[in-house]
Amino acid sequence: MPDATLVLPGYAHVYSGKVRDLYAPLDAGGEPRPDRLLLVASDRISAYDFVLDTPIPDKGEVLTRLSLWWFAQLEDLVPNHVVTADVPDAVRGRAVLVERLDMLPVECVARAYLTGGGLGEYTATGAVSGIPLPAGLVDGDLLPEPIFTPSTKAPMGEHDEPIHYSVVEGQLGGALAARVRDLTVAILERGYEIAAARGILLADTKVEFGLRGDEVVLADEVLTPDSSRFWPADQWEPGHPQPSFDKQYVRDWLTSSASGWSKASGETPPSLPDDVVGQTRAKYVEAYERLTGETF
C-alpha cells in the first residue's frame, strides 16, 4: 500500500480506505482546515475482498477523471462536493479537493439488475430491502423498475448490511429519506441511459450524500467501476454471474489454476502477471473512453 504513507506537504493524512486515501489541507497555522478534504485515488485494486499487491497503472487517474465527468453529467439533478481538481503535482489527475460535508450515515444503493447481495436477499426472502420482487428472477435479470436498497455504513473490513427503507426514515426522517432515495434512483437512471447508449450496462451503483446546511449534496466518487457494476452489454446473459467490465481478467486469472490460489484458502492472492495488469488497465481506459467519448 505505497500511497497510504504518501507525504503531501501542506496536507495531513486522515484515513485510508482499501484503494483511496483521505487528506485534510492545512491552514496557515499548520492546522487541518475543517471545511475541505483531499480525496486521492490510488492504483490499488481489490478482488474477492483482498487488496492485491499489484497496482494497475493509471487506475486512480481513470476513476478520478470518470467521477469528475459524471458529476458534470449529474449537475442538473444534484449539487456535488467538488471544489477543484487543481491539486499538488504528486497526486495531480488522481485527486480532488472537496467540500467537507456532514455525511449521512447510509450507503445509498440503487439497482437496475439483480445480482450480488441483492440476489442473495431475494433468494432467501423474495424481497430486497423489503421490496417484494416477482418470483423466478435469476442472477443478472433486469428488475421491473430500479429499486433503492440502502445499507449500513460498516467500518472497513466489515460488510455493509442491507436495511429497509423504514430504517433510513428512522435515521434521517421521512423528508430526507425520500430525498436521498429519489436522488439515488435518479442518478442510477441517468447513468443507465448514458452507459446503455455506449454498450455498457450499469447494473447497480452506490452513492454517498452529505449535508450543506439542509441541502443534500452528492459526495465521494460517483458511477465509477469501484462504486458500481458495469457489464459489457453484448455479453449479458441472465442465469449466472455476468462478466465484470473492469475486473474480469483479474478474477479469471486469480481463479484459474495458473495463479495457484483459491478463494477458499483465505490466503493473500498472488501478484498479477504483467499481461493481466496490461489487459486490466486497458479495460479501465476503455470504460472511460466509451462512457465519456473522450480519449484518456
Ligand code: Q0Z
Ligand atoms: C468520504 C473516503 C477514503 C476517499 C469521508 N465531502 C466529504 N465530506 C466529508 N467526508 C467525506 C467526504 Cl467525501 C468522506 N469518505 C470515504 C475514504 C478516501 C473517500 F479513504 N470518508
